[in-house]
Amino acid sequence: MFILIIGAGRVGSAIAKRALEDGYEVSVLDTDPLSHERLDKDPTRTWEDMGGRFTVGAALEVDGLIEAGIEEADVFIAATSGDNTNLVIAQIAQRRFNVPRVVVRVADPGRAAWYAEQGLHTVCPTQIAIDQAMLVALAP
Amino acid sequence: MYVIIAGAGKVGWNLARELIAKGQEVSLIESDHRRYRVVEEELEHAVQYGDATELWVLERAGIQRADLVIAVTGDDEDNMLICQVAKEKYGAQRIVARVNNPRNVQHFRLLGIQPAVSATDLILRLIEHEVPEYGLVQLLALEEERLEIIELEVCTGSVAAGSRVADVVLPDGSLIISVLRGGAGFVPKADSVIQAGDQVLLILDPGLEEDITPQFAPPAGASVDGAGRR
Numbered sequence: 413m414f415i416l417i418i419g420a421g422r423v424g425s426a427i428a429k430r431a432l433e434d435g436y437e438v439s440v441l442d443t444d445p446l447s448h449e450r451l452d453k454d455p456t457r458t459w460e461d462m463g464g465r466f467t468v469g470a471a472l473e474v475d476g477l478i479e480a481g482i483e484e485a486d487v488f489i490a491a492t493s494g495d496n497t498n499l500v501i502a503q504i505a506q507r508r509f510n511v512p513r514v515v516v517r518v519a520d521p522g523r524a525a526w527y528a529e530q531g532l533h534t535v536c537p538t539q540i541a542i543d544q545a546m547l548v549a550l551a552p
Numbered sequence: 553m554y555v556i557i558a559g560a561g562k563v564g565w566n567l568a569r570e571l572i573a574k575g576q577e578v579s580l581i582e583s584d585h586r587r588y589r590v591v592e593e594e595l596e597h598a599v600q601y602g603d604a605t606e607l608w609v610l611e612r613a614g615i616q617r618a619d620l621v622i623a624v625t626g627d628d629e630d631n632m633l634i635c636q637v638a639k640e641k642y643g644a645q646r647i648v649a650r651v652n653n654p655r656n657v658q659h660f661r662l663l664g665i666q667p668a669v670s671a672t673d674l675i676l677r678l679i680e681h682e683v684p685e686y687g688l689v690q691l692l693a694l695e696e697e698r699l700e701i702i703e704l705e706v707c708t709g710s711v712a713a714g715s716r717v718a719d720v721v722l723p724d725g726s727l728i729i730s731v732l733r734g735g736a737g738f739v740p741k742a743d744s745v746i747q748a749g750d751q752v753l754l755i756l757d758p759g760l761e762e763d764i765t766p767q768f769a770p771p772a773g774a775s776v777d778g779a780g781r782r
Contacts, residue, residue: 472629472656496605496629500659508662522607523633526641
């Protein structure tokens with residue numbers, strides 16, 4: 413199974429490394445070439461040594477998405493720091509490239525809920541934090 | 553009419569001012585606090601502070617009763633999503649989106665955001681209209697109606713040069729609607745004669761361009777440069 417992850421921040425890079433260790437084929441796209449460092453296993457073994465793919469490019473540029481392998485992707489994860497970028501590229505992955513499974517990180521709970529109703533698989537860290545904090549804070 | 557405008561940059565501010573002057577009710581939404589303060593000096597309660605991509609900000613502005621939502625921020629993703637929720641969640645009758653980077657037009661189309669206006673594209677078309685080296689200029693594309701209006705230069709030695717309009721062989725679904733000659737234009741009749749150096753305007757179904765251009769192009773083997781130019 414081939415996973416394409418957009419955004420090599422804390423969330424994106426952590427998912428990428430774990431998926432690669434679990435034996436999945438993983439490709440990561442980020443605008444910042446330096447974000448690659450987050451993916452390296454240690455100073456002696458780079459992300460590519462471990463078998464990962466990395467592409468520098470903007471998420472809305474179709475050429476970059478294709479170079480990163482969107483046409484072959486089984487799973488697409490939109491994990492950039494911008495909600496709006498994530499929501500747009502997730503819909504591009506779903507509608508234009510027909511990626512079977514699309515996951516979107518959306519920090520804004522209101523839109524995470526509405527886009528989920530529209531058929532996007534949204535993950536909302538804010539909502540999870542709210543729920544967890546409420547659970548602990550209001551525990552009897 | 554109630555109009556919501558997202559983004560109080562040069563475009564948004566001037567649009568708001570013009571619409572208010574025409575007697576429309578306008579809410580302008582700006583997410584940069586300093587910019588908001590500047591615009592508020594003039595527009596007062598017609599401008600609101602907030603991020604128009606957030607649903608509660610749109611709801612506070614009264615999006616449920618908006619007749620028209622215009623997204624003209626400097627960020628294409630924002631403009632796409634503001635228009636998408638305006639249309640699909642709140643049922644706005646009409647939307648207009650600004651395209652900052654013309655390469656994103658395809659994404660606006662994919663999400664069903666129409667019309668999407670790109671200033672770069674508009675200016676490019678104007679340049680092409682002024683500088684007809686490009687041969688074929690698309691003047692207008694009515695995407696919903698599936699019609700286009702194009703302008704073509706009639707080259708010396710082409711099939712059309714010296715022919716009556718009725719004798720120019722054109723595919724079904726296309727029509728010569730105007731001839732521009734010597735700085736003036738006229739609507740031709742069937743027996744009007746087309747001359748080399750004229751520009752002709754045609755209305756057509758999209759995709760017929762390739763069948764039409766050979767009638768106006770220089771004969772095969774002739775140099776394209778200089779043909780029919782003054």
